Amino acid sequence: MEEDEFLGEKTFQHYCAEFIKHSQQIGDGWEWRTSKDCSDGYMCKIHFQIKNGTVVSYPGTSTHVQTCLPMEEALELPLDDSEVTEATAATEVIKYEYHVLYSCSYQVPVLYFRASFLDGRPFSLKDIWEGVHECYKTRLQQGPWDTITQQEHPILGQPFFVLHPCKTNEFMTPVLKNSRKINSTWTCLCFHLFPRNVNYITSWLSIVGPVVGLNLPLSYARAASQNE
């Protein structure tokens, strides 16, 4: 069987740094946070979204753009705007938080996330499910408890939902192997061979993100192929 593509922690941090560099260029809102003793860290992004089904339109904005522009500035309008018939209450706005941590046991990145209404009420797992893209629902519903679980955030100690990492290597390995055939490679600090022009974190997040409502702008794909 093919060798799995494990990711060492230093390499994880390297890819996160590259990822954040591009995020800063396009204002996508990702940042790096370290634990109190600075021994480890994670990537973090917060974004605000109007709850599914309520479409609030104001000039120049569409729901498609939400991944490219932070919604915070646009939110000042609907709360007082009398033209808004659906999203009138603050409770209709949802705050999503996404954290990318490194799992030492699985040697892969892991996506932690949580959501809450602006008044602080947390999203339940059921609410999260409603936000899962249609194309993933069938598969996940066959075994939801295997895939999205609630766990304590390793650094913050607060409850988060987690997309289980046990299958990460299964979908990352073919992609990386294929890229290695096409591009030249580099040996990382953990002595794994990675394809050039591929950012592991970018690829991984582009795959798992949409499952929980996180879509990466396309410019990340070009940035990844220009790096290294």
Add this chain to the structure above:
Amino acid sequence: MAEQPEAVLPLPPSGAADGEGPTDVSPGTATPEPPSSAAVSPGTEEPAGDTKKKIDILLKAVGDTPIMKTKKWAVERTRTIQGLIDFIKKFLKLVASEQLFIYVNQSFAPSPDQEVGTLYECFGSDGKLVLHYCKSQAWG
């Protein structure tokens, strides 16, 4: 080979309907969700001058994923990645529990709502968009 109703048939030269209604002539594309066969057709006979509505996509299999017999397709610009995934899954007869991922630049998975026309603008070269596809049991 051509058993499935969704399987795309070669474009008839005169544009006559092949049971699924006209596939080339859809000014404005009024129907919200045309059957996937209407939006995806083998690229071999697509006239070059029709590139406004459809773009050429070259599909490449990754890993152990079955290779599609027809690799080159002409796809309407507004077709989403999700629509293309559904089409390929049906074409390859994958079961519902199998995920199929599509990548641009070999390693980036565009979000399901992304339109192929946009991807072509960003990543197309030599008049086509190369997409890699990979089947996986990603979760569970």
